[in-house]
Amino acid sequence: MSNEPSHFIWYELMTTDVEAAAVFYGAVVGWSAGPSGQPGQDYRQWSIAGETIGGLMAIPPDTTGTGMPPVWAGYVNVEDVDASVASLTAAGGAVHMAPWSIPGVGRMALVSDPQGALFYVMAPTGEGRSPSFDPERPGHGAWNELHTIEWRAAMDFYGAQLGWRASDAVDMGPMGAYQLFNDGGGDIGGMFNSAAVPRPMWLYYFRVDDITAAKARVEAAGGAVLDGPSPVPGGGWILRARDPQGALFALTGPNLG
Secondary structure (H helix, E strand, C coil): CCCCCCCEEEEEEEECCHHHHHHHHHHHCCCEEEECCCCCCCCEEEEECCEEEEEEEECCHHHHCCCCCCEEEEEEECCCHHHHHHHHHHCCCEEEEEEEEECCCEEEEEEECCCCCEEEEEEECCCCCCCCECCCCCCCEEEEEEEECCHHHHHHHHHHHHCCEEEEEEECHHHCEEEEEECCCCEEEEEEECCCCCCCEEEEEEECCCHHHHHHHHHHCCCEEEEEEEECCCCCEEEEEECCCCCEEEEEECCCC
16 A cells, blocks of 8 residues: 555445445446455455455444445545544544554544545555556546535645645536645545535545446446436546445546447
8 A cells, every 4th residue: 555645545335235245346347356364354355457446344333323324435544543533533523433453454543524524544554555546547546526515614624634735626607616636646536515415425436448338337237327427527427326235436437338
């Protein structure tokens, strides 16, 4: 994984049916879901073309009482997890799983921003750059989108806590502004005030080879396409979807259909 703070370094699906999710995303995105080797836990890893980009697990028992639905969560690299947790809680965020360590993997915590969107902070073990976010490669993370209540407050929060920087703001007419942000390099995502989701959340886009073919795969595998495919600035196409267990996700890629 990467040792560069503020980067997205892992994508994780927490779900109610691990086996069914492995079959669904294997058909739709092309991932294989292999064992992680973590003792005493059925934690699987998403891989494509020999690279591991994320994980798959059942919704943790200590969060089931909170009514957590199936959800995708992104991991953001920080230098010190405990210091990051202390800082973000002081800024109005919340802790859902207190910091813990996995030997040979790193230290992490499940948190949320002041408006309730879940994400992980992690200080990984090892050197090098994580391949999880690579917008041009099928099967990798390609965009990170925050659906929120007040994007200006969210941008201030993430800027202070993770070092993200606002770049261009795209005028979406009646929907308001769509604020792009970066982690010191090119843009990695956007945030906006959204009424399209039941609560503030992160929506993760994964790259596919053909958006029209991917739409057909989602529907054939039992998922639901919520909108799209639709063109976006820059020549790409997107669709937003829900998997059979209810987790929201999105896909992006060329339209060859």
